[in-house]
Amino acid sequence: MFDRLLIANRGEIACRVIRTARRLGIHTIAVFSDADADAQHVRLADEAHHIGGPRPQDSYLRGDAILDVARRTGAQAIHPGYGFLSENADFADAVQAAGLVFVGPPGASMRRMGSKAGAKDLMAAAGVPVVPGYTGEDQSPERLQREADRIGYPLMIKAAHGGGGKGMRIVRSAEEFPALLESCQREAKNAFGRDRVLLERYIEHPRHIEIQVFADHHGGVIHLGERECSAQRRYQKVLEESPSPFLTPALRTAMGEAAVQAARAIGYVNAGTVEFIVAPSGEFYFMEINTRLQVEHPVTELVTGLDLVEWQLRIAAGEPLPLAQQDIRQHGHAIEVRLYAEDPDAGFLPGSGTLRTLHLPAPSRHVRIDSGVIEGDTVTIFYDPMIAKLIVWDEDRPRALARLREALAQCQVQGPKSNVAFLERLARHPAVVEGRIDTGYLDRHLDEFLTPTTLDIPALLAAATACLLTQESDARLASAQTADPASPWALTDGWRLGHAGARRLRLQHGGQDLTLLAQGDNGHYQIDHAGQRHAVDAARLEAGELSARIDGVMRRYRVHCSTDAVTVHDGSTRLHLQRVDERHQTHHAGSSGDQAIRAPMPGRVVLVQASPGEPVKAGQVVLVLEAMKMELALKAPRDGVLAELRTAAGEFVDADAVLATLEE
Structure with missing residues (x-):
């Protein structure tokens, strides 16, 4: 086992890895950006080192800076967490070239899976079911349009090097394909540095089910069961559970075997997740392999009783798999939801600011909290706005849902707005309770989960x-x-x-x-x-x-x-x-009303699509703002002429700043 481990990440996953490593007697080394100088993972580690500015590309995506810290501190291994450099094959190779151990698969395996296009071709050759589509090298708009017309609509455009729901668009007609292709490519370029896409047939009303796999350096490959992640909004998972209420024993066995087959096909090592899309009929198709630990791994830990981070570290150190396939046992039911600083009633707009109040349920046998912040910390604009993961366990699914509702009721967040009320409605909704939700349900019925307009x-x-x-x-x-505690003037009646x-x-x-x-x-x-x-x-x-x-x-x-x-x-x-x-209320006169386009939150302007003097239509996109790993389209509030543009692409802007104005 290693003596010194560097964690090349931040937030709750960094805290999670640090806690497990310290339990194993490993000295932990954290890295941090300007925005994270006082973050919890910095305080929790045995030592922490600064690596750059607040933007990910200036810090957590700087493999050279992270390796420099590893060399200076005598680290023997680097755990990448998830996100950032966790699926970067070049970084994995650089770690190995530096004489260190990368806690994850080798760069070669990542390259096979880093491209969704190549992964699909490889899986098809290995006999793993794949969705029909196009994964070719020719990325010209003309070729992509022809292939889309061949596949038929609806279809999905996916960033070939993406993940986390980024760079994905559903296209339902040939006419809307060019605009959605351009948007998908731009988002992929901003998020992953590459704009290659693939096309595939879109399965209506699918389930999203993933299989946790582990492989060691000695040829052993097993799976640890499934997680259902069908409750999604715009491809972002909002509720995960294990076991799936949809799978039959036969289907569960078939998908587990397919996942192991997929891992063997790429010579996989360490933790990975094989993701499948499952049709209502039960047919399942390979989507991708995430070559890292997943955000939702705690539900697998709670039903198996295993520490997956410990498994990662032991396998990276050269040990064989701790258990054989026949020794894996599952007990009870676990559910995870993610508590975010966001406003569901305003289109899930991410929030930022100080967590003035953060009350979460006390951890117990039935409730687990994974968080990278505490009360008084700040949710910044530079990273994902997740506050905590709330995971519950009980003997069966109905009792686990009851635990989830009670745990959510105990949550209090003040400062940035949160999605707590949204999660509470989700946990009580019939589609979730009855186990029949599909990946598009939330987007089709979102009004059922938002704040009621009538006041109780x-x-x-x-x-x-x-x-x-x-x-x-x-x-x-x-x-x-006071000197006169009985004074009637002290009353508030x-x-x-x-x-x-x-x-x-x-x-x-x-x-x-x-x-x-x-x-x-x-x-x-x-x-x-x-x-x-x-x-x-x-x-x-x-x-x-x-x-x-x-x-x-x-x-x-x-x-x-x-x-x-x-x-x-x-x-x-x-x-x-x-x-x-x-007494402290202020009144603002001369409001700009519908004359101005304002920034709804702090962020960076990535695109300007109109110029002063140019006519615009109501709802037309004038600027695109990037904040908290997402793009926000800022639209003209009415028909008119753009009078003034007060920003440019690449600039950082404050919340509520006027970015453009229309003529009076």
Whole structure:
């Protein structure tokens, strides 16, 4: 086994590898960018070294800088995690050439799988089922158009060197093919440095099922069962589970054998994932091999009881596979979801900023948290906005889903917006509960998973009550610390000379202003909202739980109340509201309205598609912004003429910056 290991990554996977390595007695060495100087993986490692600027290409994608740190620190091996250089064959070869061990497959295996086109040809030759398509070297638009017409529509365009859902487009007609091809190639070039694509027939309503494989240096190859990843949005996985509720025992056996056959065909070593697309009829086709550990590997660990990172390290050190195929046992059911800093109600726009509040469920036999951040850390614009992976386990699928719902209910995130409420609706949706979701379901029915437009009035009143009780508690605490703790001026009951006063509460929900007037105190209130008066009695707020009689019905909520937000949860759904302090509210006059195109978040302008003086149509793409590993198309808000362009391709811009204006 190694004595000193360098982890060439960041975030939760770096933390994960560091913890396993230290448990094995290995000295851990982290690397970090300017943006990660105070990150958790830096604090967790035995030592950490700076390698460059905040952008990945200036730091985590700099193989030369990482190897320099490895040489200077005496590292014997490098673990690449996932993403960044984990599937870069040149880096794997450079590590080996430097006399170090790359914890992963050799560069030759990566090259065979690094191109989806070459991988498909190789798998077809090895007898592994593949989807019909085009994988040729001729990448001219004319040839690609002809091949697309031959394959027929719908078809899929894929970045040949891609992964993680990037560089993929569904084309449903010949007319839309050229524009989608150009968009796919541009995204592939930005994300992976190469714009080669492949075309393949698009399977309607498919399942996405992947098989975890392991191979050692002694010819041993086994699989550790499957993970179903069919709950996806725009090819990004949002829920993964093992075992799959779709597979029959016969199909499970066939897919496991095909995965082992695929690994043998490329002389694979270490951890890998063979991904298949499965038709409703049960026919399955090879998609790709991810030559690294996958983000969703914890579900396999929970059902097998194995530490896959430890397996990676032992195999890289030359040890044989710890177990034979017949010794692999699976027990129970595991589910993983990814908690992101993003706004589902605004098109899943990634967020950034300080995590002012981050409460996650306590780890236990049934709940596991993999995270690279803690409360007070910052989600930056330079990397994936994942906050944590939440993984649950129980004896069977229904109980595992119940564990997931309870764990999500305990999550609280304040600072950047999060997808917690979206994940809660996902975990309760019939398509997930009944195990019938396919890879396109979320995109076809996304409105079923977003915040309801109707407001739950009892929940709103509970939120207002929590604010009132918190105000009173804070006032009592402040009063107790004064020279006159019994002063009536310290009360917050809204009393006014000559009449019963009312406290005014201003809350916001989904951009909507909500004004409530409350009379009373100490858990007994009359609250007016939208012309209706409601009675709240016997309200108590203890240890984050509110119980109150609201309009005659006793209710109970889990509550989190801060100075700028309040969240109430009734056990199945949550209501999150912003608190507005009118004393500090500012009014902005002269708003540009629909005259300006603004940056919705910090990022880098990668494309400008219009010039000053040029007519534009409503919805026309004027600029493309790159942020958090994705492209955002910024469109004209109305028909008009572009009056001014305040940025250029390659520039970094701040959130809410005016990038272009239209003529008045």
